[in-house]
Amino acid sequence: MTQNIIIAGSGFAGLWSAISAARAIALAGRSGDIQVTMVSPSPNVGIRPRLYEAVIENMNPDIAALLDAVGVRHVAGLVETIDAAAKLITIAHRDGGWTTLPYDRFVLATGSRAFAPDLPGLHEYAFDVDTVERALQLDAHLKGLRDAPATAARNTAVIVGGGFTGLESATEMPDRLRAILGGDADIRVVIVDTAKEIGAELGAEAAPVIREALAECGVESRSAVRATAIDANGVTLSSGERIEASTVIWAAGMRANALAAQIPGEHDPLGRVVGDAFLHAPQADGIFVTGDTVKAATDDQGNFAVMSCQHALSLGRVAGHNAAAELVGLPLHPYSQPKYVTCLDLGPWGALYTEGWDRQVRLTRAEGKKVKQEINTVWIYPPAPDRDAVFAAANPDYVIVP
Template identity: 30%
Template sequence: MGAGFAGVACVRRLERRLTDREALITLLSPFSYQLYLPLLPQVASGVLTPQSVALSLRRSQRHRTRIVPGGAVGVDTAAKAVVVRTISGEYVTEPYDHLVLAPGSVTRSFDIPGLAEHARGMKTLAEAVYIRDHVIAQLDLADASNDEAERAARLCFVVVGGGYAGTETAACLQLLTHNAVKRYPRIDPRLIKWHLVDIAPKLMPELGDKLGSAAMNILTGRGIEVSLGVSVASVDEESVTLTDGRVLPSRTLIWTAGVAASPLIGTLGAETLRGRLVVSPDMAVPGLDGVWGLGDAAAVPDLAKGEEGAICPPTAQHAMRQGKALADNMVATLRGEKTQPYVHKDLGLVVDLGGMDGVSKPLGVELHGMPAQAVARAYHWSALRTNVAKTRVMTNWLLNAAAGDDFVRTGFLAAKAGTLRDFEYTDAYLTPEQVRLHTASFRGGAVEAG
């Protein structure tokens, strides 16, 4: 369940290790591609095309997995069946012997007045494409307007979240507007304002004080105003009100304030830790026969840290390795062998701030500026799963460096607000009673699972 880093790594490993006679593999995913999420800010800023970060699941010659085009909206562990809402809006029920829960995460939001109606996210490919269109549209509308107040509001952009996603989003999109404004002679570049807001006292605290300060200097050097220890109090169509009392006239609020496990996890009735599914070190779910969990949606113990209660952070690095380790444990279970605990020492962090800037900490070595950006791009490039994707990304980087951007809007979702709910379908999940209605024929062992 899920075609993110964890789910795809698990499926690919199972395809290699199990024969057709040993197992039938089914993948539940609304899209037939794996999204390389860390590069989304570069899609939003136009450096990369959307196709270059969407890695097809059907290109592999070894592909034999049945892909169901839909998202799981409920699980009945007693009936060993999953309810799936397909992309056509129909509900189908899929039986299982072993279930791998890798539904990933959604943007974490709070009960802030106006947030659900006016915030945009940066979690899906569609959101990145929409954000790019929206930002360019604000420049177009500001350029055409004769109302100074409207121009100021359209040229003020607010990004909430001082983690990797928020920092990279603010940095990359600020470069977009900085370069695009040269094509708008009626807009004074000094009118364009970017604000990065986060409730935490430090920017990207996982990087340490030195690199956090380096990132802060890069952002402020570009004119981005960073406000720490502050959050959003309310938002409406024309302004964002912060908790320190400031009111920012703005038509754009990009919300990247962390992630939360998929709402699907909350429908299982299993034990959770801060919203993530509790699993044992081998990633099996205690008390649920044949159910496994990993990735952003699971609280996988981080044994490499040596700290009691430590769990793996929701990063691509861990998700990919967990997928392979879980596949090996499933194979061991099927063959009557012993499973192994997941152990992986974090290799470091990379942050691409666009242009020639970055901050990185590979293997504990602190870098900033151009060397850090080179390391960040080299890491992302090497982590892409297919040679086709690597070729597309490298070509995009070279073309953008040589020719720049034409700042073209596609008109994607031009007539809709493009809110978090529109893209992440967080209200699509069924209640336990609704799930049981769909799985009634599977309960009591009436149907043999495949």
């Protein structure tokens, strides 16, 4: 009887889980009796790390041909429920229909979403760059400002959250608004964060570099404050300050996709399932957790994967391989990713490339930007649908003797 590996999600982790699973099955000569199925709204990878950019193009590449090339079936829909005891999932389809599928192994790769606390006006008035659809909504709004009366609010954007997404959105915004509203418009961009100083959470070496870039891009900072309310005309801060702004962008952190809560076991404060070294959900037989839905140790020094492509791409390969390996009798591969780097785009200033968990500054400005462009336009994109080349890249640090 055919066995089933189901992978929920077609992001970075889901794609590489699917390829890695297919590869392990092929290496074991079992392609005929194990089906790998990916479930997601459509066979596309949303390139979330680029959604702060001014031009939203090629941000949702199609992977249908790639999945075909490696023998993975795609089912369009959203996984709604995971019954870990019965090893069943239910899928909701866009036409209102439902499917129930049994699994032998299930990989949760449904990623994360913007953290949305219960803040007055957040849902009604704030924009974000969390998904391609949301980034397109922001883009349409910004372009629509061209026809709005030339007030200070029209010319002002406030970015709430001084992490990676907030910083990238903020430093891009002055030029982006100028391109829409004209070079002589009096543009104002403000970034707001609860940290004592903007960038402080990104490390002692990186923080002053970030502040230099913000100043050079013309971005104002408000630190040690939080947004307390958002409305159609601006944002109110915990300091009592009111900033009139037609554009408020919410970038205050991420949380694991809600499905993670359906998986029994320990969860971290971000909602991620605490996985074991092989990315099992330890309390749920047959379930693996990967990408932004897992808290996994990257080394034996006490470091853990962060919600990032860098980690999702590797976590995906390991989870997919292990899901298949358990069915075909290959050794499981422990997840390990000791090297940690970051590359933060800082608009016209350039980009900041760091190495290590303490984020030692390695490259800045144009040199950093070159790395960022390579990451954003080449490294994170799905590969061409060439089965052999894709399999070769699917789990490069794992040597299987066929």
